[in-house]
Amino acid sequence: MIVVKELNKSYATRDGKVSALQDINLSIKKGEIFGIIGASGAGKSTLIRCLNRLEQPDSGSVEVAGTNITELKGKELRLARRRIGMIFQQFNLLEAKTVYGNVAFPLRVAGFSKQETRERVHDILELVGLSDKLNVYPSQLSGGQKQRVGIARALAAQPDVLLSDEATSALDPQTTYSILELLQEINRKLNLTIVLITHEMDVLRHICVNAAVIEGGRIVENGPVEQLFYRPESETAKQFVNIFNYYKDANGAEKAVILR
Template sequence: MIHISNLSKSYKTAKGVIPVLQNIDLFIPKGDIFGIIGFSGAGKSTLIRCLNRLEEPDSGTIEIGGKVITDLPEKELRQARQKIGMIFQQFNLLDARTVFQNVAFPLEVAGHPKPFIRARVREILDLVQLGDKENVYPFQLSGGQKQRVGIARALVNQPDLLLSDEATSALDPQTTYSILELLREINRQLKLTIVLITHELDVLQHVCNNMAVIENGRIVETGTVEKFFLNPESDTAKRFVHIIDHYREKRSVMEGVGAGI
């Protein structure tokens, strides 16, 4: 589904050129929920934003569903973006628009007729369980509800791919869980490929099948989520998994003590 090859990107700052992505090669299979994990500043956000060219890579190619995204001229890029949904950490809903109007926006952009938009938006709002909120403004919604609107907006034009840029990082654990459940449900129902980036192990564990670890702009490990937890190879993966192991040990010690009493 997605082929990334030899992708590089650097930022020019006052201090000089800083590489953010270095020769990234990655394959993401169709229908997968693919997680990219990394610590802050590893380059994961830049990587996912290259997939719909919100960031322009310096070199390398990205191929999505047979289309070489990195070669597309402006107009065709906009058309391709209509079929790539994206959700954000800060939701990025429009305050001037109701829930309905927010979700309708991508369909307006795609030039669909009004009756079609009305029917489609209602359908997708039901899917994210916000059917009763269509005339409410985003200000009145909770974080979890806002992200549901974000998801509805990302899915309304029936994309082939959903990009999630830290979509649950601003939410509490319980809401995170319900949003992840929703993503899993969507993946199953709509056979949609999902690429998500995160720094939370929980997110990987809950929804992802395959994953990649990114560190200093390089992919240092790829494989199944199971392999990552059971047999981490790279130092970064070990550092992540070590955090859990540390607490697991602590808990077993405490439980041991508890059993003793």
């Protein structure tokens, strides 16, 4: 479904070129929920923006559903991006539009008819549990409800892939779990491939089967989440696990741990 080969990305700064990603290789299966974990500045957000071509890599390739999107331009790239939905940490909702308007927006841009848009919006809001919030504005919603609108908007055009960039970081633990359970339900019902960018070990443990650890723009470990927890190989993974274990409460229940 997603194959990344020898991906490199750098940025020009006043002090010269700075490398953000180096020799990234990843393979993510169709229908998988795959996690990418790393501390702030490790390259997570740059990687996810390369996966949907919001960033142009310096070299290497990103293949999504059999299409090398690093080679696409213009209309072909715009059409390919419709197959890749994205949800964000800070929701990025249009405050002047209702829930209906926010979810309908990408469909209108894509040229869907009013009838198609209406049917699709109603269906997707039912899926995310917001059918009763159709005419409500974002300012009237809780953080969890706002993120559900963000997820609905990302799913509106029926993508093959859903990218999640720290989508639960701004939420409390209880709301985080409800959003993760929603993503699992969406994954089951739609067989949607989901890529989760996170710095929370609990998110990986709760929802992902496989994950990669990124540090300094490089993938330093890649494999089953169970292995990351119980047999970490890289120093970065070991650090995440040690801090995660340190923050267990007196009853042994793990808390979500945030590394910034």
